[in-house]
Amino acid sequence: MNEVMCEFFRIGNAENSGKSLSVRKYLGAAALNNITRLTFGKRFMNWEGVLDDQGLEFQAIAAERLKLASSLATAMHIPWLWWMFPLEEEAFAKHGERQDRLARVIMEEHSATRHKSGGTAQQHFVDALLTLREKYDLSEVTIIGLLWDMIAAGRDTMAVSVEWAMAEVIKNPRVQQKVQEELDRVVGYERVMTESDFSNLPYLECVTKEAMRLHPPTPLMLPHKAKSNVKIDGYDIPKGSNVHVNVWAVARDPEVWKNPNEFRPERFLEEDVDMKGHDFRLLPFGAGRRVCPGAQLGIYLVTSMLGHLLHHFWWTPPEGVKAEEIDMLENPGTATYMRTPIQAIANPRLPAHLYNRVVVDL
């Protein structure tokens, strides 16, 4: 069950009726709960959206990680600025210890729960790693590192992608109406969308793709390093250079895309373009041996969050704001959020019982 379903109760409650909401707040919560449930089989947030103590620690670690990563990125891009980050090594070590401490506690709790259930509890990413531990000689440090990588790589990227997609859809009521017509035809008004509906929702899939074309959450991907001297398109890239691929610019290149700045999902009905690393015109997940291993999961979760949000609500800009006034500028960073978080009014469009709190099976 997608976590965004659990947010419906909060989005659709009477207090929010007719009010403008910060969509990011709900997406952030849904993405965090999705990813921690997949990795640890656990939510850190209660039904009111309040984080527990572990959740707060978790959030603080994630924020610190981002801050350290940005300072590292600056030093990597401009190596002669290394001298400006003399304390970073110490900060990294402390951060690592903090991460390990929390992960160990959660892993122990997780093992205890599984033990109590006699091994009948659901399998999560942490279980897969523990099972493969001996086969691949995985140390505890490696396991903890992999768990944090998964959380860091999956959380922001998903929330960023859905926020941009929602902004585009709210800006383009024609697209919103078309995707809702498809959802109504395929899913109807008496049940919620499920994964098995996806194959019958081609337009929804195109909306996800078009949003990721215009707004790849990591526009410069992650930095790569040249292993040897290479020449690309007449340019010499010396061994050891940090290389960024500007996938944002490629996806807006007028030589490759017709009317590249226009949000028009239909372009993908006319031509099916792969976005998992096989077609170099569209690379939101990178390509090659370091391609995002969570690409399929990411596409599924983004499409699912978007589909549920659009099936349950008709979204309009806050009163007095015209669609064309929505600020579509980016906030710079490794994961590129909207500069101004999108605000919108969620108008329920399904029968009341479909907004009830959903019991989540952990």
Ligand code: HEM
């Ligand atoms: C919409 C969602 C996502 C987007 C747009 C995205 C995008 C990316 C990109 C661009 C890279 C770098 C690829 C490269 O340098 O060639 C990457 C790497 C990675 N992603 Fe994702 N990602 C998403 C979701 C996820 C999820 C859900 C997970 C795991 C649960 C994940 C795990 C990873 C990991 C572990 C790496 C590092 C791979 C490596 O360096 O070998 N990602 N992702």
